[in-house]
Amino acid sequence: xxxxxxxxxxxxxxxxxxxxxxxxxxxxxxxxxxxxxxxxxxxxxxxxxxxxxxxxxxxxxxxxxxxxxxxxxxxxxxxxxxxxxxxxxxxxxxxxxxxxxxxxxxxxxxxxxxxxxxxxxxxxxxxxxxxxxxxxxxxxxxxxxxxxxxxxxxxxxxxxxxxxxxxxxxxxxxxxxxxxxxxxxxxxxxxxxxxxxxxxxxxxxxxxxxxxxxxxxxxxxxxxxxxxxxxxxxxxxxxxxxxxxxxxxxxxxxxxxxxxxxxxxxxxxxxxxxxxxxxxxxxxxxxxxxxxxxxxxxxxxxxxxxxxxxxxxxxxxxxxxxxxxxxxxxxxxxxxxxxxxxxxxxx
Amino acid sequence: xxxxxxxxxxxxxxxxxxxxxxxxxxxxxxxxxxxxxxxxxxxxxxxxxxxxxxxxxxxxxxxxxxxxxxxxxxxxxxxxxxxxxxxxxxxxxxxxxxxxxxxxxxxxxxxxxxxxxxxxxxxxxxxxxxxxxxxxxxxxxxxxxxxxxxxxxxxxxxxxxxxxxxxxxxxxxxxxxxxxxxxxxxxxxxxxxxxxxxxxxxxxxxxxxxxxxxxxxxxxxxxxxxxxxxxxxxxxxxxxxxxxxxxxxxxxxxxxxxxxxxxxxxxxxxxxxxxxxxxxxxxxxxxxxxxxxxxxxxxxxxxxxxxxxxxxxxxxxxxxxxxxxxxxxxxxxxxxxxxxxxxxxxx
Numbered sequence: 001x002x003x004x005x006x007x008x009x010x011x012x013x014x015x016x017x018x019x020x021x022x023x024x025x026x027x028x029x030x031x032x033x034x035x036x037x038x039x040x041x042x043x044x045x046x047x048x049x050x051x052x053x054x055x056x057x058x059x060x061x062x063x064x065x066x067x068x069x070x071x072x073x074x075x076x077x078x079x080x081x082x083x084x085x086x087x088x089x090x091x092x093x094x095x096x097x098x099x100x101x102x103x104x105x106x107x108x109x110x111x112x113x114x115x116x117x118x119x120x121x122x123x124x125x126x127x128x129x130x131x132x133x134x135x136x137x138x139x140x141x142x143x144x145x146x147x148x149x150x151x152x153x154x155x156x157x158x159x160x161x162x163x164x165x166x167x168x169x170x171x172x173x174x175x176x177x178x179x180x181x182x183x184x185x186x187x188x189x190x191x192x193x194x195x196x197x198x199x200x201x202x203x204x205x206x207x208x209x210x211x212x213x214x215x216x217x218x219x220x221x222x223x224x225x226x227x228x229x230x231x232x233x234x235x236x237x238x239x240x241x242x243x244x245x246x247x248x249x250x251x252x253x254x255x256x257x258x259x260x261x262x263x264x265x266x267x268x269x270x271x272x273x274x275x276x277x278x279x280x281x282x283x284x285x286x287x288x289x290x291x292x293x294x295x296x297x298x299x300x301x302x303x304x305x306x307x308x309x310x311x312x313x314x315x316x317x318x319x320x321x322x323x324x325x326x327x328x329x330x331x332x333x334x335x336x337x338x339x340x341x342x343x344x345x346x347x
Numbered sequence: 348x349x350x351x352x353x354x355x356x357x358x359x360x361x362x363x364x365x366x367x368x369x370x371x372x373x374x375x376x377x378x379x380x381x382x383x384x385x386x387x388x389x390x391x392x393x394x395x396x397x398x399x400x401x402x403x404x405x406x407x408x409x410x411x412x413x414x415x416x417x418x419x420x421x422x423x424x425x426x427x428x429x430x431x432x433x434x435x436x437x438x439x440x441x442x443x444x445x446x447x448x449x450x451x452x453x454x455x456x457x458x459x460x461x462x463x464x465x466x467x468x469x470x471x472x473x474x475x476x477x478x479x480x481x482x483x484x485x486x487x488x489x490x491x492x493x494x495x496x497x498x499x500x501x502x503x504x505x506x507x508x509x510x511x512x513x514x515x516x517x518x519x520x521x522x523x524x525x526x527x528x529x530x531x532x533x534x535x536x537x538x539x540x541x542x543x544x545x546x547x548x549x550x551x552x553x554x555x556x557x558x559x560x561x562x563x564x565x566x567x568x569x570x571x572x573x574x575x576x577x578x579x580x581x582x583x584x585x586x587x588x589x590x591x592x593x594x595x596x597x598x599x600x601x602x603x604x605x606x607x608x609x610x611x612x613x614x615x616x617x618x619x620x621x622x623x624x625x626x627x628x629x630x631x632x633x634x635x636x637x638x639x640x641x642x643x644x645x646x647x648x649x650x651x652x653x654x655x656x657x658x659x660x661x662x663x664x665x666x667x668x669x670x671x672x673x674x675x676x677x678x679x680x681x682x683x684x685x686x687x688x689x690x691x692x693x694x
Contacts (some may be wrong), residue, residue, distance in 0.1 A: 015508060035398060036506065039507075039599075040437065040494075040506045040507055040599075041402060041434075041436040041437050041507075041582075041583060041584060042400045042401055042402035042433050042434055042436070042437045042439070043400070043401045043402070043432040044398050044399070044400055044401075044437070044504055045394075045398065045399040045400075045401060046394075046398055047392075047393075047394035047397070049396070051382060051391050051392065051393055052391070052392040052393070052394060052399065053389045053390070053391055053392075053480065054389055054390045054391075054443075054445065054478065054479060054494075054496065055388060055389035055390070056445040056447055056479055056480060056481055056494060057447070057481045058447040058448070058449050058483050058486070058490070058492055060449045060483060060485045060486070060490070061486070062485070062486035063483060063484055063485060064451070064483070086388040086389050087388075087389055088456040089388040089389070090387065090389045090391070092389070092390050098401065098403040098494060100403055100404070100405040100492055101405070101489055102407045102410070102598060104406050131401065131405055132401060133403060134403055134405040134492075136403045136405050136407060136410060136411070137407070137410055137412060137639070138407045138409070138488075138490070139408070139409035139410065139488065140487055140488065141485075141486065141487065143405070143407070143449055143485070143490040143492075145403070145405055145447055145481075145490075145492030147401075147403060147445060147494040148389075149401065150389070155620070157391055159383065159387045160386075160388075195438070235388075236388060237388060252386075252387075257439055282680075301647065336641065
């Protein structure tokens with residue numbers, strides 16, 4: 001980490017309260033709902049008649065991020081984005097986050113500050129207030145925990161259980177890129193370990209790597225829904241892979257689904273890279289995680305409004321439960337989808 | 348850990364979603380404000396015109412708890428209590444928590460379940476709903492992150508900044524016990540490491556050890572405030588030691604403080620144990636952390652109402668800032684208090 005060579009301030013020189021003051025001084029609250037932010041036992045929020053939506057996630061060094069190839073700033077950024085994505089997936093707008101970290105003494109004040117830089121960038125871009133957190137030490141490695149709080153009117157909130165037979169299944173963006181980005185980074189890490197002299201040429205893989213290291217949440221889609229008075233019948237963000245998320249919706253809604261392989265959006269770079277890894281591109285799109293795109297279902301009556309939504313793909317239909325959850329391949333076959341997902345415990 | 352000898356189910360046999368379903372199936376929501384709990388991208392809450400109060404804390408194996416002497420159930424219990432304590436310290440009532448964990452493969456499903464047993468016991472006793480969380484793996488050790496959400500009317504919320512000259516400084520319970528409990532546990536751990544055959548006799552230290560391993564939050568004090576229409580002018584929970592918390596209040600309120608040594612409540616067992624450790628009992632009471640008692644200031648007009656509050660001690664007065672933050676010793680001396688606190692980074 002280059003910034004540590006330039007300046008390395010030991011965390012002990014500031015102490016816990018000094019460190020918190022130091023890293024949070026550039027955070028400013030923008031939401032009227034943030035009555036009181038950092039600096040007391042707890043933050044005070046005002047929901048003003050709206051419903052609140054709360055989501056939380058944990059990120060662990062060596063499991064969710066690897067310091068060999070993840071810039072510190074991106075770690076902070078991604079940890080926030082992943083939680084915001086959960087709030088958007090409820091069709092709500094995030095306004096506050098808490099950000100907690102445990103880290104060992106190998107991290108300097110500058111390193112911690114770099115992570116908070118990423119947090120601040122995400123807060124600025126997505127317009128959320130940092131209202132609290134905890135900063136503590138660990139014996140080894142780093143853990144991050146983020147909680148995001150969003151708001152919506154009761155009738156705007158969209159869960160997983162509202163999909164109905166006849167609804168159209170949509171996704172934003174393209175799928176599989178983040179997974180392929182991770183495969184590239186892991187491959188380069190192994191190459192580097194075995195041949196430390198080699199400089200990798202990652203220019204061609206830039207899009208895929210960025211999708212892995214610095215994903216974005218689909219705020220734009222929720223803004224579009226609001227502006228055009230669209231309320232999806234069900235929605236979920238794609239963190240564990242399209243198939244896994246589709247299973248969640250189908251299970252919660254008591255329905256089946258039919259997906260057209262040819263309609264699943266896959267980026268050109270993903271197509272090429274999947275082939276390089278001897279993988280069918282559709283496999284990475286169906287089972288690769290961490291794209292943080294939105295999977296949602298739309299009632300037929302809203303179809304016209306959704307059709308002109310940018311970066312949106314209609315990939316299939318909700319069918320009766322007994323029809324199962326199936327993929328119609330470009331080759332003309334139909335087969336059952338299997339939820340493989342992202343099992344963090346199978347390493 | 349005995350329960351692991353009896354039955355050890357590998358976490359892989361359930362997978363992430365199976366594990367979450369397994370450990371959360373016995374949690375039931377009781378609050379109308381919990382519109383939607385576990386099972387979607389995020390929980391949905393209703394503040395119904397009240398203000399919301401949000402607090403978060405992180406607990407790391409080897410820093411905040413030691414599996415050598417902390418029963419798993421108590422770890423889950425304490426992690427919840429510490430956060431509820433922050434909500435009470437705002438004079439709010441907690442109604443929801445999220446509970447997240449990262450743990451390595453050395454933990455079985457039974458071990459995780461044991462921790463959640465403690466979470467459930469705390470939820471039952473303090474009447475809070477578990478509304479979400481994250482369960483993931485780590486390469487080594489265990490981290491826990493808890494976020495608590497409470498509610499209060501705007502005029503009920505008490506921060507750190509409202510203490511005024513002439514206010515009386517009060518604390519609940521007794522101080523220093525949790526710190527001394529930790530010293531005993533650490534001493535016994537060293538003894539055990541050096542002489543594995545010796546069975547420690549901890550009967551006499553039971554109160555102190557329980558204060559360390561299974562602290563309680565002062566819900567009763569907040570209930571009493573509500574019932575008797577008392578609103579403290581400032582309040583904080585004692586997690587880092589009386590002196591450290593008093594400094595927070597004085598700094599935020601722009602005042603000084605004067606504490607009577609003889610009025611600081613110290614349990615008989617703490618008195619005796621401090622002397623065994625060659626420590627002045629007042630030192631453990633002033634600087635020992637993790638008691639989770641409440642430190643608050645009361646306007647003189649409310650003094651009569653507070654006087655009959657059970658388990659309450661008036662230990663001093665708020666004075667002008669220029670008078671400093673001082674201790675009046677039983678020996679008749681006055682000296683400046685120094686905030687030592689609980690610095691997790693100085694190990």
